[in-house]
Amino acid sequence: MMQPILWLILAAIHAMPALAFFRPATLTSLYGLRPDNPLFLLMQHRAGLFLAVFVACIWAAFVPEGRRLAVLVVGISMVSFLVLWWQAGAPAPLRRIALVDLAGLPALAGVAWLAFRQ
Incomplete structure (x- = not known):
């Protein structure tokens, strides 16, 4: 019963960055990027990858075979x-x-232990 809750917590962590895929203005509020910045498109693509992480978490909450x-x-x-953040000197922003x-x-760590404990 605890495992789905942990997966939903992980999904929640990735929800806001994933939202930027559908709502690009989120990139400005999260990262201070303006739409005319060349990195804006790259960050929106990154949001698509966060969407994949979000979906993987939701999937794992309900489908045990996908947890590993x-x-x-x-x-x-x-x-x-x-x-990477640490290697970059832990930038404050x-x-x-x-x-x-x-x-x-x-x-x-909890879901990893539960998924690989066998």
């Missing part, structure tokens, strides 16, 4: 950002994102 793959997808997304990902690591 979802752990890998979500883990790569969260941990790679944290490593991205600190809130890093803190949210850090807060999600216990949920990720």
Whole structure:
């Protein structure tokens, strides 16, 4: 019963960045990017990838067979950002994102343990 809740927590973490795929103005509020910035399109594509992570979390909440793959997808997304953020000197403008990902690591660890414990 706990596993679906943990997956939904992970989905919630990825919901806001995924929303930017459908609502590009979110990129301005989340990251301060203006539509005329060349990186805007790249960040909107990144939002599409977050949508995939979000869907993987929702799927894993209800379909046990997909949980191992979802752990890998979500883990790569969260941990790679944290490593890159740290290697870049922990830039202050991205600190809130890093803190949210850090807060999600216990949920990720929980679902990973449950998915791979056999």
